[in-house]
Amino acid sequence: MDMIERHVKMIELVADRGEIETGELARLLNTSEVTVRNDLNTLSKKGILARRRGYATLPNPDDTNYHMALHYEAKLKIAAAAAQRVRDGETIIVGTGSTCAMFAAQVVETRRNVTILTNSAYVAANLCKEPDGRIILLGGSYQKHSQCMVGPLIKRCLEDFHVGTAFVGADGFTDSGGFFGVDMERAEALREMVRSAERVCMLLDGSKLGKSGTVSFLNAACVAELFTDSSADSVLCENLRIRGMHVNIV
Structure with a gap:
């Protein structure tokens, strides 16, 4: 799974659940937690996902980035x-x-x-x-x-x-x-x-x-x-x- 494909899958997983532990994301994506954290840093800088206390979550529901994550x-x-x-x-x-x-x-x-x-x-x-x-x-x-x-x-x-x-x-x-x-x-x-x-x-x-x-x-x-x-x-x-x-x- 390349980086773009992994990012798409990660966004879809978080959008489906609302929030998910980084360890669980790593397991579902068949990759390391270090890779997941790096990916989350990239996606959070773009505003598409957010990081909170070991979890990946969606942005504020009023934000355009929140809607972007749905059916990404x-x-x-x-x-x-x-x-x-x-x-x-x-x-x-x-x-x-x-x-x-x-x-x-x-x-x-x-x-x-x-x-x-x-x-x-x-x-x-x-x-x-x-x-x-x-x-x-x-x-x-x-x-x-x-x-x-x-x-x-x-x-x-x-x-x-x-x-x-x-x-x-x-x-x-x-x-x-x-x-x-x-x-x-x-x-x-x-x-x-x-x-x-x-x-x-x-x-x-x-x-x-x-x-x-x-x-x-x-x-x-x-x-x-x-x-x-x-x-x-x-x-x-x-x-x-x-x-x-x-x-x-x-």
Whole structure:
């Protein structure tokens, strides 16, 4: 098991249990406790996992890193596949949430001179030091628990922009309701962001397909392409294909 594979497995184990002893992690991963502690140091510096008194745990549930640890492997595959749609020198819009944050990181790592418009303060803070990524953080009111900008200033900031593709996420999708969010302010910000793009690409792990939410913010007809994983409901995916959406299952 190489380091990347071990990190993915470690994140999935901790996400499944909430917390786990480092000795138990070493046994499950068939490696030494020294290796586990080194891996935990690496992952805790990235904010994905936390260390507490001989245990590996998840970060604060309000933190983007907490959500990143849930279905981590699926989200990483979605992010990597979607990043292939971005060209060097392109300007794109990126939404909030853990999968979008992982996607933005993949873009900066694999593409050159890409400009990212985003309302995610998390994305801006984590990628601003990367040499090949230009981040434009849209203004607004800072929503502390989701680490993003919301409010009417988002619309005003976007007035002078028109981009090819917006890469966004959602908290759920149903055939009858479309794509859902759980927060009204974030949903309204996403509506404004996708209006500034010629096409919309949705990044959504399979656990959210078939799941409803509080605010319906986007119809399926408005989405050109969906990236999801093999856990997604096959009937829902086929229905979306029939309706003209390009569905990628990674």
